Amino acid sequence: MRTFWKISSFLIFFSSLFLSCAGTPKPVPKPVNYSSESAVLYEVSVAEGFVKNKEPVKALVKAKVLQNKTNGYSAVEKLYKLAVNSTIESFQEAITKKDWYSALIYFKSLASVGTSPGNWTETKIYQQQMHSWQRLDNTVLANLKNKPQHNAGVENKTAVFERLLKGTLTVWVDKGMKVEKGIAFSDKILGSGFFIDKKGYFITNYHVIQSEVDPEYEGFSQVYIKDPIDPNRRISAKVVGWDPILDLALLKTELIPETVFRLGTSEDLSVGSKVYAIGSPAGLEKTLTSGIVSAKNRRLLSLGSILQIDAAINHGNSGGPLIDEFGNVQAVVFAGVEQNEGLNFAIPVELLKISLPKMFRGGEVMHGWIGALGHTLMPSEIQELDDVKGIMVDYILPLGAAHQANIPENAIITHYNGIRIEKLHDLQDLFLRENVGTLVKLKGFEKNKDNKYKTREWFVMLQKRPKMPGETVYRTDSGYRSLLPLLGMRLESAGKRHTYRIKSIIPGSTADEVGFLPNDYVEFKRATFEKDKNVLFFRLYAKRRKMGYMEGFMGMWAYLDNPSYF
Known part of the structure; x- marks a missing residue:
């Protein structure tokens, strides 16, 4: 920060x-007066409305807040049971429809309040999801959790590079003409990409194809790729899913690629590891550059850590693969600093793996947040809680998820679903792995009426994180x-x-x-x-x-x- x-x-x-x-x-919205029976009953009626509208997790959040803030209201206990049963029903409906995405949301939400529906487990749901991808012949998603083979001794490095160059492509977006000072120019965006399966799905950066999906863009836009075999031939492509926050996009073309890339794991990388970038800098197709990992865990994106590399990156490299010596994709190139040669960045493959299932669902990928701003506690920042590690909540967005869960400003968050949290990015990384709409349990401290910190639990439902949180804050x-x-x-x-x-x-x-x-x-x-x-x-x-x-x-x-x- x-x-x-x-x-x-x-x-x-x-x-x-x-x-x-x-x-x-x-x-600013006025806080609920939980000492007023009429106010409590009104909140109960709001939650009952959520149940009727098939929004059981919202009702569950409201019920837990009322349980924490009131004592002895039979209407509150009745509401809690109603919310739990309604969430279980929604979970069972999702299972019947084989909608494993929704099933995970309901299952994890119930688990956060200590309820388990039937003999289901999180692992079992993930297994069913994998089987579903296998039946759809989606080998990319079906193999996401498999560790790639290095094939050491089977294929030499030169052969690896020659093969993978056939799986990279040049992506360009035709935006028609633009006029500057009375002179018309061709307006094109240039980037790179790489195939991830034989059906023609490939990866690039969101910023390369942004004009294709940005609702605020009103001009002409058409995305193409250059045929890897015949560079003079252009082939149309369509955007399947996109992730503006992680700067990733999944596209599809009718071309059957000769070579596809395997997704590796950045856990195999350390500072000093050799890496290779493939792309189309300045439109020069199939350019291979090499370098090392200069640093890990750079926090330049809104969410997640990225890699800093010194492999040569130029305009046109965006969206290309960063591979290891075995040819496994370790990251997606997304930025270089033109004024500082050797200062370049790539998005780790782990973030791509998190986003891929959602991009395959189609449309914009949503990431969760609770509508708050905070910082990692400094040593002895809170003298009353000496040696406590966690996150200080500096700000709560009115009507946001944290506000609805009754988390106050100056609260301290120390646990997430039982997991110890010491730094802000620890919590952000956990949110990154959850689906929007999931209920999670946070634990920590908040001040009581005597201005003393006391242990508390909060149950909060993740909402969609806006692309520009600051704009949401100012307008709200x-x-x-x-x-x-x-x-x-x-x-x-x-x-x-x-x-x-x-x-x-x-x-x-x-x-x-x-x-x-x-x-x-x-x-x-x-x-x-x-x-x-x-x-x-x-x-x-x-x-x-x-x-x-x-x-x-x-x-x-x-x-x-x-x-x-x-």
């Missing part, structure tokens, strides 16, 4: 630009509250309209890097989106202690995405 905020701080500058107003502050929450997740400053009213005092600063945040301190004053002036840059610009009037309470206008950028959201 600290690295991301630091990068953001470089974009801060003083400005007196006139910016369009982003809108009036929005009211009130203006001054949104500055906490966007800039890292917690505010309270200073009496005057739009004027606030800073109560606290998130360590390592943009506000912290700029030098804001508690008790500084800011006046919220204007804000505007720059969607092409994925940023939000705030214009503030600041009065800062560090500068002798000197007053002045200040402009601050905030990214609409941030790896601190979960």
Whole structure:
């Protein structure tokens, strides 16, 4: 998190630009008064409505919150039984339909509240799902959990490369013509890809084919591949599924490939491991470059860790495979820094394996979140809970999943379905492996009426993570509250309209890097989106202690995405 905020701080500058107003502050939803019987019964009726609408997991969340917040209401216990039975019925319906995706959601949700439907187990459901893929002759998904064979001594390295070059392809998207300064230019996007089965399915980056599926894009778009045998022949392709957050896409063409790639496992890689990138840099097909893994676990995407490599990567390599010496795909190339030769990145094959089953289902892949922002606890950050490791919840999105589960700000999360959580990315990685709509149990600490931390459990249903969480925050929450997740400053009213005092600063945040301190004053002036840059610009009037309470206008950028959201 600290690295991301630091990068953001470089974009801060003083400005007196006139910016369009982003809108009036929005009211924050009032908390439920659980001491009121009428309020409790109203919440029960809302949950009963979820059951009628075939949304049993939502009802289960509501029932668990009511159980935790009330005592002795027979209506609440009746609701809980209704929600559990309704979830079991939905699970059984999914089993009957052989809808193993939905079955896993219902099974895991029931398991989180300590209920097991019949003699089913999670392993048994996964086995049935594998058998289903086998019957559909989907060898890619059926073999996802199989460890690839290295074939050492059977095929030399040169033969491996020559064979795999036939399974790589050039992907290009024709976007028609664009006009700049009165001159028309051909508008094309160039990328790479690689076949993963004999039916013509192949992988590339989402950003390569984004215009094919982006609802906000209104121009012409057509994706093609170049025939691996005859480069002068172009073949149309169609997008099957796409993952904007992990920057992956699954496409299909009618071409029967001569060679397909095996998916490996990045667990076999370590810093210094030899790797090879295949792609079409600058349109030069079947280019092979080599290098090493420079670093692992770089946090540059919203979710998941990526590999840093020094193999030469250029425009056109995006979407190509990164392989080991045995020819197994270890990652998907997705970015290079043109100004820094040797500074390039690839998406580990484990993330591809997580996304593939969902991409094969068709459409956009959804990843789960609970609508919160937080940071990994620093040593001795909470003196009352010495040596406790976990995640500090800095912000809760109104009406988000965490809000509905009654998780408060300043809560500490230490466990996920019984698994110990020490760092923020540990929890994010677990969310990444769950389907949206699944109920999970979180455990940790929250403050009681005496302002003392006490152990608590929360039951929360994962919602779809937006592509730009910061935009969701700003459009959903009130203006001054949104500055906490966007800039890292917690505010309270200073009496005057739009004027606030800073109560606290998130360590390592943009506000912290700029030098804001508690008790500084800011006046919220204007804000505007720059969607092409994925940023939000705030214009503030600041009065800062560090500068002798000197007053002045200040402009601050905030990214609409941030790896601190979960």
